[in-house]
Amino acid sequence: xxxxxxxxxxxxxxxxxxxxxxxxxxxxxxxxxxxxxxxxxxxxxxxxxxxxxxxxxxxxxxxxxxxxxxxxxxxxxxxxxxxxxxxxxxxxxxxxxxxxxxxxxxxxxxxxxxxxxxxxxxxxxxxxxxxxxxxxxxxxxxxxxxxxxxxxxxxxxxxxxxxxxxxxxxxxxxxxxxxxxxxxxxxxxxxxxxxxxxxxxxxxxxxxxxxxxxxxxxxxxxxxxxxxxxxxxxxxxxxxxxxxxxxxxxxxxxxxxxxxxxxxxxxxxxxxxxxxxxxxx
Numbered sequence: 001x002x003x004x005x006x007x008x009x010x011x012x013x014x015x016x017x018x019x020x021x022x023x024x025x026x027x028x029x030x031x032x033x034x035x036x037x038x039x040x041x042x043x044x045x046x047x048x049x050x051x052x053x054x055x056x057x058x059x060x061x062x063x064x065x066x067x068x069x070x071x072x073x074x075x076x077x078x079x080x081x082x083x084x085x086x087x088x089x090x091x092x093x094x095x096x097x098x099x100x101x102x103x104x105x106x107x108x109x110x111x112x113x114x115x116x117x118x119x120x121x122x123x124x125x126x127x128x129x130x131x132x133x134x135x136x137x138x139x140x141x142x143x144x145x146x147x148x149x150x151x152x153x154x155x156x157x158x159x160x161x162x163x164x165x166x167x168x169x170x171x172x173x174x175x176x177x178x179x180x181x182x183x184x185x186x187x188x189x190x191x192x193x194x195x196x197x198x199x200x201x202x203x204x205x206x207x208x209x210x211x212x213x214x215x216x217x218x219x220x221x222x223x224x225x226x227x228x229x230x231x232x233x234x235x236x237x238x239x240x241x242x243x244x245x246x247x248x249x250x251x252x253x254x255x256x257x258x259x260x261x262x263x264x265x266x267x268x269x270x271x272x273x274x275x276x277x278x279x280x281x
Contacts (some may be wrong), residue, residue, distance in 0.1 A: 004063055004168070005152050005166055006152055006154075006202075006241075007151070007152060007153075007191055008130070008150065008151065008152060008233065009126040009127065009128055009149075009150045009152045009155060009166075009202055010126065010128070010132075010135075010147055010149055010150065011026075011125070011126050011127065011128045011139075011148045011150065012127070012135045012136060012139035012140040012145065012146075012147050013139070013140060013145045013146050013147070013148065014137075014140065014141040014144075014145045015141060015145045015146070015238075015241065015242060017145070018146070018245055018248045018249045019252075019255055020148070021252035021254060021256060021259065022252050022256070023213075023224075023230060024226060024227045024228075024232070024256075024258075025212065025213060025224040025225060025226055025227065026124055026225060026227050027122070027222055027224055027225075028122030028176070028204075028206045028208065028211070028223055028224075028225055028269045029080065029122050029123060029124075029125070029220075029223075029265060030117075030118035030119065030121065030122050030123075030125050030208065030220050031114075031117070031118055031119040031121075031123070032114070032115070032212060032220060033182075033220055035100070035119075036192065036193070038042050038175065038193065039192070040114065040188065041114055042120070042175065042176035042177065042178070042183055042188055042191070042238060043175055043176065043177035043178075044110060044113070044157040044177075044178070044179070044180050044183065045178060045179055046179045046180070049177065050211075050243070052083040052098065055209055060123065064226050064271075067166040070079075071235060074187075076107060079209075082203055087246070091092065094253065098209070099277050100157060101168070105231070106240050118220065119208070120207065120208060120209075121189075121205055121206070121207065121208065122205070122206055122207075122211075122223055123189075123203045123204065123205050123206075124156075124201075124203065124204040124206070124225070124252060125201055125202075126150065126155065126201065126202045126203070126204070127199055127200055127201060127202070127245055128200045128201075128202060129200045130147075130149070131275065131276055131278075132199075132200075134198050134199075135198075135199065136239075136267070136276070137149075137237065140238050140240075141213070142240065143238040143239045143240040143267065144238050144240045144241055144242060144245075145238050145241065146235055146236060146237050146238055146249065147235065147236040147238075147267075148232060148234070148242065149232070149233045149234035149263075150231050150232060150233065151230065151231055151233050151236065152166065152202075153228070153231075154230050154231035155204070155228075155231040155277060157202045157228055157231070158225075158226070158228075159226055159228065164204045164205065164206055165204070165205075166202050166203070166204055167189075167190050167202065167203050167204070167205070168190070168201075168202055169191075169192055169198040169199070170190055170191050170192070170201060171191075171192055171193070171194045171196060172191060172192075172193070173193075173194055175181065175191075176188070176191050179270060189203070189205065190203065197200075203281045208221075208223045210225070211223035211224055212224060212225060212226050212227055220270070229256075229258035229259055230261075232259060232262055233261070233262065233263065233270065234262060234263040234264070234265065235249070235253075235263070235265070236267050236278050237264070237265070237266045237281060238265065238267055239266075239267045239268060239269055239276065250264075263277040263280070264279055264280070264281050265279060265280070265281055266279055266280075266281035
């Protein structure tokens, strides 16, 4: 099923997240939290294409007519056959007017649609590259944090035995654009600008309502999900990690017997190249 899935996946953390080793919980974040304002925001042009939308309007009008016609007086029903009533009620002018109103409504509601989606779905973002200087700088607070190594065969599994699919992010030059009807899951949830290709990202999605712990926050709550101990295989301490944070991590690892298998490394800048050496620590 995951033929091209890397054996190991990685996540970079700020130093404050050392508490992960106490509760083994990770946040699944809605797109609105991401540092890229285009995340989960394809250019949705309409609910559907013009022909489909007009056909839907006509079908909806027919349904309304079928519901209203029996309530007409006997005289009116004798004077106007239902077919004629349907024809008058579904005139081109009325259909065009309703279609225009739907388009205007869609444009006004687009932001609300994005926000609604953000309230329902969260993503766990992982990287397939172990040595990534930019990820260390951007997500591990300028090398003061740490990197976790995960076994990709377990990172998306739940305590109940189910498994959430892993998806590779697709990087592209053009922003996805189209009707809500035509845009694919990949275009909505897994497409990013090629500017971000250095992240080499994979994602796991979950319903935020399934979180095991929710912390109230603004503008989005923090929804945490359990991670299986066997999913965590290693940790790399950042090259600039504070000794106090390192001590907290080591104490938490020592107290959590389920993490005795986790290998600990330290990132050390190479003396001659733009590279980090991970040495056992």
